[in-house]
Each structure stands twice: as structure tokens, then as C-alpha cells.
Amino acid sequence: MPLINIEKMIKRYPIGGREFTALNEIDLQFERGEFCGLIGPSGSGKTTLLNIIGSLDVPSEGRITVLGKGVEGLSAQEAARLRREHMGFIFQTYNLLPVYSVFENIEFPLLLMHMGSRERKKKVINALEWVGLSDKTDSKPAQLSGGEAQRVAIARAMVKQPELVLADEPTANLDADNSYNILKMMSRLNEELKTTFIFATHDEKVIGYLKRKIFLIDGRVAKDETVN
Amino acid sequence: MIKFLIKGLIRDRSRSLFPVLIVAAGVFLMVFLYSWMQGVMGDMVSSNAQFNTGHVKIMTRAYEELAQQRPNDLAILGVNKVLEQMRNSEEKMIWTPRTHFGGLLDIPDENGETRTQGPVMGLAVDLLSQNSPEIKILNLTKALVKGKLPQQKNEILISEEFAQELGIQLGAQATLISSTMNGAMATHNFTIAGTVCFGITAMDKGAIIVGIKDIQAALDMPDGAGEIVGYSKNMLYDERAMKELTQNFNENYSRADDEFSPVMVSLREQNGLAEYLDVARSRVNVIIFIFLLAMSIVLWNSGLMNNLRRYGEIGVRLAMGEPKGSLYRYMIYESIFIGFIGSILGTLLGLAISYYFQYRGFDMGYLMKSSTMLISNVMRARVTETSYVIGFVPGLFAPTLGAIMAGIGIYRRQTAQLFKELEV
Ligand SMILES: Nc1ncnc2c1ncn2[C@@H]1O[C@H](COP(=O)(O)OP(=O)(O)OP(=O)(O)O)[C@@H](O)[C@H]1O
Ligand SMILES: [Mg+2]
Numbered sequence: 262m263p264l265i266n267i268e269k270m271i272k273r274y275p276i277g278g279r280e281f282t283a284l285n286e287i288d289l290q291f292e293r294g295e296f297c298g299l300i301g302p303s304g305s306g307k308t309t310l311l312n313i314i315g316s317l318d319v320p321s322e323g324r325i326t327v328l329g330k331g332v333e334g335l336s337a338q339e340a341a342r343l344r345r346e347h348m349g350f351i352f353q354t355y356n357l358l359p360v361y362s363v364f365e366n367i368e369f370p371l372l373l374m375h376m377g378s379r380e381r382k383k384k385v386i387n388a389l390e391w392v393g394l395s396d397k398t399d400s401k402p403a404q405l406s407g408g409e410a411q412r413v414a415i416a417r418a419m420v421k422q423p424e425l426v427l428a429d430e431p432t433a434n435l436d437a438d439n440s441y442n443i444l445k446m447m448s449r450l451n452e453e454l455k456t457t458f459i460f461a462t463h464d465e466k467v468i469g470y471l472k473r474k475i476f477l478i479d480g481r482v483a484k485d486e487t488v489n
Numbered sequence: 490m491i492k493f494l495i496k497g498l499i500r501d502r503s504r505s506l507f508p509v510l511i512v513a514a515g516v517f518l519m520v521f522l523y524s525w526m527q528g529v530m531g532d533m534v535s536s537n538a539q540f541n542t543g544h545v546k547i548m549t550r551a552y553e554e555l556a557q558q559r560p561n562d563l564a565i566l567g568v569n570k571v572l573e574q575m576r577n578s579e580e581k582m583i584w585t586p587r588t589h590f591g592g593l594l595d596i597p598d599e600n601g602e603t604r605t606q607g608p609v610m611g612l613a614v615d616l617l618s619q620n621s622p623e624i625k626i627l628n629l630t631k632a633l634v635k636g637k638l639p640q641q642k643n644e645i646l647i648s649e650e651f652a653q654e655l656g657i658q659l660g661a662q663a664t665l666i667s668s669t670m671n672g673a674m675a676t677h678n679f680t681i682a683g684t685v686c687f688g689i690t691a692m693d694k695g696a697i698i699v700g701i702k703d704i705q706a707a708l709d710m711p712d713g714a715g716e717i718v719g720y721s722k723n724m725l726y727d728e729r730a731m732k733e734l735t736q737n738f739n740e741n742y743s744r745a746d747d748e749f750s751p752v753m754v755s756l757r758e759q760n761g762l763a764e765y766l767d768v769a770r771s772r773v774n775v776i777i778f779i780f781l782l783a784m785s786i787v788l789w790n791s792g793l794m795n796n797l798r799r800y801g802e803i804g805v806r807l808a809m810g811e812p813k814g815s816l817y818r819y820m821i822y823e824s825i826f827i828g829f830i831g832s833i834l835g836t837l838l839g840l841a842i843s844y845y846f847q848y849r850g851f852d853m854g855y856l857m858k859s860s861t862m863l864i865s866n867v868m869r870a871r872v873t874e875t876s877y878v879i880g881f882v883p884g885l886f887a888p889t890l891g892a893i894m895a896g897i898g899i900y901r902r903q904t905a906q907l908f909k910e911l912e913v
Contacts, residue, residue, distance in 0.1 A: 317808065338812050345810025356805045360500040365493070370809050372490045417809075 270323030297473035349418025408439030512831025520839025543718025592667030636683025677707035792891025832884030
């Protein structure tokens with residue numbers, strides 16, 4: 262059974278009495294351990310699709326199951342639980358909580374899972390090692406460079422070792438070197454921990470790393486190719 | 490988790506310190522305004538009670554009808570008997586006779602010719618009898634500016650301002666020219682024992698204070714007095730108790746067919762004070778209500794904004810799988826916490842300042858130069874039980890309401906929508 266199964270999914274947005282179809286008849290499967298990207302021009306529906314996979318939004322029609330659960334039928338609480346236990350998010354703008362230290366930012370998802378403090382500490386230290394920021398434990402987000410901030414965000418998404426990480430334009434605010442580093446880091450984590458990564462991107466540097474490329478145009482899957 | 494959130498709250502001053510300060514400032518203003526208004530109202534009552542109305546007053550029925558004119562021809566005769574009776578039957582009260590009178594005060598030169606004279610407003614009270622309550626009621630010891638309190642017959646006090654105006658020295662002779670109870674011309678010689686200042690413009694302009702025995706002699710009203718005033722021993726005006734007392738007295742002693750039978754009226758029923766108090770009180774209530782409303786809107790709004798500003802943080806927390814319900818709860822706890830701390834601080838500060846102004850007072854005499862109202866120039870706040878709680882209405886409930894409204898926004902919106910708002 263695939264990790265994510267999407268069948269004939271449609272997403273429409275009401276705009277001023279009319280309806281706009283952002284995603285049209287999407288049929289997709291994702292397997293465990295994939296490292297793949299949703300690629301397409303601005304407005305093609307990448308973020309919309311990612312949000313639905315992340316149970317932040319619901320489809321208008323069709324079915325989508327994530328980890329065996331039908332997203333369209335989940336209550337808000339069940340959706341929150343699914344995200345809390347099985348998913349990590351990485352954003353274009355990092356979105357670290359500014360008043361908390363690097364350590365505390367990474368700790369937050371574990372607190373939501375009611376994990377004990379000793380175990381939390383162990384996991385946070387581990388995650389900091391993965392992203393090579395063990396020396397920035399006590400820094401505040403404002404004291405970090407863009408690349409470092411995004412690495413903290415990756416550690417925050419990875420710390421609970423979720424099955425699935427969703428990243429919306431994670432490199433859009435980074436220069437070439439930082440983008441390169443971050444992708445290498447994520448592809449390593451993908452290999453070591455078997456975490457599934459799904460990106461939304463139109464960044465060539467990211468596209469080069471992907472093992473599977475799904476091209477979206479006007480809310481439809483135009484091409485779906487796997488790199489060997 | 491809670492510890493984690495509190496840590497964040499304390500570190501983020503724009504979420505903790507500033508809202509607390511805003512709430513505290515609003516609450517402080519509320520508490521102080523309220524106490525101040527209460528003080529001004531209470532002061533009006535107590536000044537009137539002190540110099541004029543008593544908590545209750547006994548007069549003849551005829552005198553009462555014309556009470557504004559102080560018709561001494563209609564005074565109570567046989568005052569001592571009435572006093573004794575009242576003192577025996579109403580032990581919780583202080584009873585004392587008074588006569589108000591008007592006239593000219595004439596200051597002679599060494600040849601006995603008029604040097605200067607001026608109209609006076611006289612108040613005759615029991616100055617000399619042992620344990621006379623008037624020294625305390627009129628606060629004479631404190632009001633004394635120069636000289637001493639009268640120790641013997643025919644010694645009087647005059648207001649300091651008046652004394653300066655007329656150039657009267659201590660120990661000088663003064664002749665009161667007035668009319669007797671029967672309408673004949675009366676003159677009587679007095680000695681100035683001291684000068685007084687009450688801090689009440691109406692009393693300080695041209696008042697003299699005379700012994701009741703002397704005025705009985707001067708105005709030819711043996712054992713008579715215009716009025717007998719009564720005060721609760723604790724000096725606090727209790728409207729209900731005074732009403733009851735008045736009713737009892739009037740049922741027992743007042744007879745409609747005898748215009749010289751006594752009648753008792755309470756403070757509220759005199760000088761149109763009832764209407765005045767009611768109007769003033771309702772004005773004060775309106776002012777306080779409007780202020781309360783305005784304060785509440787300000788604090789409500791700041792509660793709302795504080796939370797709307799946090800869509801970013803809220804979006805991240807939702808994405809990481811924090812349930813909406815728990816987020817909403819924390820938001821409300823947070824604003825209750827902020828509101829509570831702010832209200833306590835504001836109330837403490839408000840009470841402190843109010844207590845300060847309750848004891849120290851604030852001299853507004855220069856604003857009341859021509860006042861004829863019996864209102865003290867020194868404005869005081871008065872802390873009542875309500876002062877302790879009134880600040881919590883805008884301080885605690887308004888920001889919490891704001892947080893609840895902001896939270897409803899979170900609830901109504903699709904998670905993805907909040908999430909988008911955080912991205913821009
Ligand atoms: N809440 C909404 N209401 C109405 N239309 C929306 C809403 N969200 C997205 N859309 C529309 O759906 C389409 C797809 O949006 P989406 O954000 O998925 O694009 P995208 O591929 O992520 O673009 P970009 O590369 O610019 O991030 C767009 O045309 C957008 O205008
Ligand atoms: Mg997008």
C-alpha cells in the first residue's frame with residue numbers, strides 16, 4: 262500500500278461567486294522513502310497540493326489517503342494528530358519562533374507529543390548533529406544566517422523522525438551554496454532515515470537532486486518522471 | 490508544554506510586559522476615577538452634614554417650612570428638655586443644638602465709634618459645656634488659625650479671611666447687630682478669641698461662630714435654638730437608619746395640627762440635597778459607565794490585536810499538529826493571566842493613589858472662589874469596596890473577550906488559510 266494515494270482529486274476555490282479550479286483530476290501515488298518534487302510555474306497548484314497532503318486543507322472532490330487515513334474525512338483534531346505524529350513541515354520563510362532558542366524551537370514538536378524531557382533532550386541533540394548546528398544550541402533565530410535558520414527548520418521537521426516531510430520552496434530565500442548544502446543534507450537524511458520528502462519548487466538546483474519529478478501545469482499533472 | 494509557553498510569554502515583552510502595562514494603566518485610571526468621584530460625592534454629603542444638615546435635624550414644623558430663611562422666631566423652645574430626651578432615647582446618636590443667624594458685625598475704634606463693619610453669617614453652637622461634641626464635629630481645633638477656642642462667655646471665633654478683610658485683631662471687641670427672636674433690634678458685645686479657616690469657601694467668607702448660650706441671650710431666646718442636629722456616633726451617614734429614626738420620631742412627636750410641634754428630617758430631605766445627590770450620583774454613574782466602556786473597548790481591542798498579530802506563530806503551531814482547541818485555550822489563558830496581573834497592578838496603584846488622596850486631599854480652592862456650596866476646597870478620593878473590584882471589569886474581562894474574538898477567527902478559518910496568511 263502506497264504511503265500516499267490520491268485519486269481523481271479536485272480542489273476548487275470560490276472567488277467572487279465563481280469557482281476557480283486549482284487542482285484538477287489529480288491521480289498520484291507516493292511510496293515510502295521517496296525524494297520527489299512538485300514542479301511547476303507560479304499558480305500551478307503546488308502549494309495547494311502540498312497543503313492537502315499535509316492535511317492542512319481538504320479536497321473538493323476525489324479521495325486522498327495519507328498513511329492509510331482519508332484526509333477528506335478527518336476532523337480537525339484527527340488531522341492535527343496526523344501532522345503531530347507523522348509529518349514535518351519546512352517553509353520558504355523558515356518560520357522559527359523568534360522568542361525561543363534553537364534548542365527550544367527544535368524541541369517544540371516533541372513537547373506537542375508529550376515526550377519526557379530526557380528523551381527530548383537526546384533527540385534534539387541528535388537532530389542538531391544531523392544539520393551540523395551543535396554549536397548554535399542557545400542562539401536565537403535572529404542571530405542565525407538564512408542557511409542556518411533553514412537548517413534549524415529542517416532539524417525541527419526531522420527531530421521526531423516523521424514518515425513524511427513536506428517542504429514548500431525551502432531554498433527560495435537561500436543562495437546557491439546554502440541551497441546545495443541543504444539539499445545534500447536532506448537527501449542524506451532521506452537515505453539514512455528512509456524519510457519521505459515531498460518538495461514544492463521551481464528551483465533548478467532542487468530539481469537536479471530529485472529522484473522523482475512531478476510537473477504541474479494549471480492544476481494538472483503534466484508529466485511524472487522517475488530518475489534512475 | 491505550559492512551562493514552555495510561559496517561558497515564551499515572558500521573553501516576548503510585546504506579549505507580556507506591554508499588555509500588562511496597558512491593562513494596568515487602564516485599570517489604574519478606572520480605579521482612581523471611581524474613587525475620586527466617590528470622594529467628591531461623599532465630601533459633599535459630609536460637609537453639608539457637618540455645617541448644616543446634620544445626619545438628622547429637629548426643628549419646629551413651622552421652622553421647617555421656611556428652613557432656608559432660618560426663621561428664629563419659630564425656634565424650638567425648651568431645648569434642654571428635648572436634648573435630654575433625645576440623648577436618652579437615641580444612644581447611638583450625638584445631639585447638639587444650633588442656631589443660625591445673620592447680622593452686622595461692628596468693630597468700634599477706641600472711642601466706641603464704628604471703625605468698620607460687615608455682614609456676617611453666624612452659627613451658634615455649644616462651645617462651652619463640658620464634653621460638647623461640636624469641637625469635634627466642626628473640627629474646630631484643626632480649623633483654628635490664630636488665637637484660641639472660646640473659653641468663656643461672649644468669646645467668639647471669626648473666619649480668618651473675614652478678620653483680615655476687616656482688620657480685626659485678636660481680643661478685639663465686636664458688636665453684633667441683629668434682631669431678636671421677637672423681631673426687636675438686638676445688639677450684643679463679643680470678644681474675638683480666635684480665627685478659623687474651614688477650607689470651605691462658603692464658611693470662610695464671613696462666618697462667625699458663637700456660643701449658643703450667648704446667642705440665646707443676644708437674640709432673646711432663652712432655652713431656645715433654631716435646630717437640634719443629630720449625628721451617628723461613627724459620623725457615617727447611613728441613609729436607611731436615618732430614615733427609620735426620622736419616621737419613628739415623627740410618628741411619636743410630630744402633630745400636624747400643632748405648628749410648634751417638632752419634626753425631624755434627615756440629611757437627604759434638606760436643602761434639595763436629595764435631588765442634588767440623585768442627579769450627581771446618576772451623573773457620576775454615567776461618567777463612570779462611559780469610562781468603563783471606553784476602557785473596555787481599548788483593552789478589548791488590544792487583546793484582539795495582540796492575538797491577531799500572532800497569526801504567524803499560530804500557523805506554525807497548527808502545522809506542527811497542535812490542536813486548534815488547545816491553541817485557543819492557551820490564548821485565552823494567556824490573556825486571562827495578562828489581564829489578571831495587569832488588573833492587580835493597576836488596582837494596587839489606583840488604590841494607593843486613591844488612599845493617598847483620601848488622606849492628603851487635593852486643594853481646589855482656587856477654582857471655587859465664589860462658591861456658596863458647602864463643599865470642601867480640598868478634594869479627596871474615597872476608597873469604597875467597589876474601588877477594589879471595578880478595575881477588573883475592563884482589566885480582566887475586556888482583553889479576554891478580545892482574545893476570544895481573535896480565537897474565533899482562528900476557529901472559523903481553514904487551517905490552510907491561516908497558514909497562507911503566515912507566509913506573506
Ligand atoms: N484560498 C484561495 N482562494 C482562492 N484561490 C486560491 C486560494 N489559494 C490558492 N488559490 C489559487 O490557486 C492557484 C494555485 O495556487 P498555489 O498557491 O497552489 O500555487 P503555487 O503553485 O504554489 O504557486 P507559487 O509557485 O507562486 O507558490 C492559484 O491560481 C491561486 O490563485
Ligand atoms: Mg506556492
